[in-house]
Amino acid sequence: MSDRPEMYEGVDELWLDGEFVDFEDAQVHVLTHGLHYGTGVFEGVRCYDTDDGPAIFRWEEHLERFYDSAKPYDMDIPFDPEEITDATVELIQREGLDSCYIRPIAFYGYGPLGLNPSDSDVQVAIGVWPWGAYLGEEALKEGVDVTISSWRKHASSQIPTNAKTTGAYINSVLASLEAKGNDYVEAIVLNKEGNVAEGPGENIFLVRDGELYTPGLAESILDGITRQSVIQIAEDLGYEVHDDATISRSELYTADELFFTGTAAEVTPIRSVDDNQIGEGTKGPITDEIQTTFFDILDEAPEEYDEWFKPV
Ligand SMILES: Cc1ncc(COP(=O)(O)O)c(C=O)c1O
Incomplete structure (x- = not known):
């Protein structure tokens, strides 16, 4: 096996099909169904080092989405939510982590190759590792430069967009590669109708005249859990949030503020789209207020947002 990527340095164990296994032993067969046809579902979750100790952010919602993602693929995840929860909590404890990224995945495993996966066993794995800011610390402060992708997001009549399916992420990979190849930090992907959908791994919010707009669930987006959290935070701060919006491409260029969530x-500000400056070309004031509140909640796990945290 090639050298370990830096992000996994220090990871001792993963959880695979009911057992804690050494990092190097977490292997699958090359004839795994999910490898050939992308028949897997996964989650991305964070555990934060809060004032009350390590706690997983919105675990219940992520777990529910994990099981919901499996439904269109007739995939029976062979562990119940309590088992996945216990395994995750124990893995974080065994790895001695106060904060980390959590990656549960379920996929059709080794079995007869052919499109019908029903004769392949469903395998489940969980990995945890330390992870900082995805787009960098500076991105959180100053904002990112993004481009509109030439790749369109598939419609949910083609591939379910409210499921986190491994194979579907090839669309996000294409958009990311194109953006990075053109020296942008991230892409914005339009849906088949040409309206704004989301980023390759983020939802998007637009601020105009002091109100927030985010594409609705019928716009080919993932129903992001950070999106849901930010909608609640913004409303708690007294903002009007239009969470069922249709946003045209041109509205992006004239927005007062834009930011990604995921x-x-x-909460990452967007400071330019296709080299057009957004607002003052840095983090906007409403984005700043929401981002600050979001990070304060993650630090403090305050009582009013108690149900968002699962202690480890
Ligand atoms: C395509 C896509 N949209 C949006 C999001 C944001 O979702 P969440 O806030 O649940 O991480 C993600 C991240 O998982 C994603 O992959």
């Missing part, structure tokens, strides 16, 4: 990206 487990990886957290």
